[in-house]
Amino acid sequence: MDTKNIYANTYPSKFHHFLSLHHPQRSKKSLFAILSLLLLLLLAYNGVSLFCLDVTKFSSSLMYAPKVENQPSIPTTRLSLLKNSRTWVLFKNGSSIHKPKQRQKQRPTVFKFLGSKARTEQFSARVKEFFDEKLSNSSCNVKFFMTWISSLESFGERELFTIESLFKSHPNGCLIIVSDSMDSRGGLQLLRPFSDKGFRVTSISPDFDYLLKNTVAESWFDRLKKGDVNPGWVSLGQNLSNLLRLALLYKFGGVYIDTDVIILKSFAPLRNSIGAQTVDVETGNWSRLNNAVMIFDQGHPLVYMFIEEFALTFNGNLWGHNGPYLVSRVVSRVKTRPGCDFNVLPPTAFYPVGWTVIRTLFVGGTANDEAHSKWLNAKLTQIRGQSFAVHLWNRQSRELKVEEGSVIGHIMQDCCVLCNSSASTF
Template sequence: MLRSADNLKRFSTRVREFFGNHGCKVRFFMTWISSLKSFVESLFRSHPDACLVIVSNSMDSESGSLVLKPFLDKRFKLIAIKPDFDYLFKDTHAEKWFKGLKKGNVSPVTKLRNVIGAQTLDLETRNWSRLNNAVLIFDKKHPLLFKFIEEFALTFDGNKWGHNGPYLVSRVVSRVNGRPEFNFTVLPPSAFYPVNWSRIRNFFRGPRDKVHSSWLHKKLEQIKSESFAVHLWNKQSREIKVESGSIINYIMLDCCVFCNSSSSSL
């Protein structure tokens, strides 16, 4: 077991060495959730020269290396590193919250720039009624990110669904909206959330008849022209099988790197 100071040095050193050795101009960070190979494929399909750091205990291991080996064999630049949260949260509002969590005082339950996506719109005003934090694209040290972290540390509640996510960013943006020092854009639902969580199953279904096939085609064309990403609402969709001819099937085939292997399955 590494001591905390050694672990901190190991994490920060490995990240700096990885970026330094590869001359990384485009950098991505992600946490690993099971069955996210398709996301990694999509990322490198769109950004083949990017550098990806996967912050994960399970992936920074021998078994994790086997999962990542196909990408490394194709000379994609990625690395999995065990996180050091003391280092990541240092000098942020989340630092105090994390210390409380460790002590048992907290219940743990492209060209886009400075944007957040709306999840739903008010049908009358066409203004956003709820935002979502699944996709956040902001400059380093952007004041809105600071406010998100501050709100998270001050109001964390693991017993309320969405309180620390969509409701959090919606609360904060409602307070700062219109203030000139917070320069950001709210994109419409079609940008990242072209389907509501209650209807995500439709994206996994293949055509049932001519009418359904026509709807799938039109929806897919709409996504291609209006969406930057498609949020899959993992809690609702993780057990759904991807059917041939479905919207998700077409997206996977369009984004895959290992198109004829099991790596392309969700």
């Protein structure tokens, strides 16, 4: 007989009392064990659920990271051209991880300005044909070039009036607008009023490879296309325009003008010339030149130096560094170099007013402001007598209205050939 039975037979009342005390305790322990097991299962289930949710959120953040709000704004051209830049994936909580950059390179958006390959390959032949007097049955006493890097729709009244003023002073001149957007049916339609009057004007898409061949800028441009040149924050199109005008003058010779320049008189007497924008008040020497108007012979050494300077010192983060400041730097170094003859014309030639006061040319005279009316008449007389052209400084004057009786109002009357431009849309 086991101990339990002996204890039960000997002390029956105490045994039953013992069972009454310990049976509920065993029940409680069993219940507690079951509850603990259920709690552990519940915690395990919640942990798995949370983990799955976190993974889902992580994956979602990774997939849509480019759309995170408040990301730094980076130009498309900069992203596609910076070969050695790192790619980072940003998350909503501000953290980031490094994502290996893919080797595939994309063609920068700005290179749409360069034109399609089929059209650019025809550039040389089209230019030569346009300037060929035998094929055109008319002479071309002055060759003009413009560049246009914007859309066709933005070629407006002011740009068209620049063409009017050109043919008013040079009825036998020739103008090529080097532009991809203007080299189109729409561009042809815009220029038709001039061609219908017998003026020689056309638009041709640029071929940079041809224009830069055998210059220092040839290798620079190759590196740019490969993504090995940092384009900087200044518009790459603007800087390519700075280079394009130099290449055109070096390759063909002639006159380059910006599309916001009104021509007042013939450029025929000018040769190998560039204009000063400002002069030193004390010495009378020029302090800054500008590249909005340039006249040079084909293959001129100074123009080659400009191209060389562009390729060797390019900086896309400084406005004007590859344009007005570039020509100023080079000319300051070659003032007395033999075999490099050129002329620096005074500001009155092309820049009779600076960009800070261009507004004054748009303001008309009033009977109540005798001082301004007197200044207006004196300035108009000076410009008509001493200036070959007037640079309008588009960045500062684009939104200005031409008031009646203003200097610009008088100049528009002097220089039109179609004479249908509206002062309100100029």
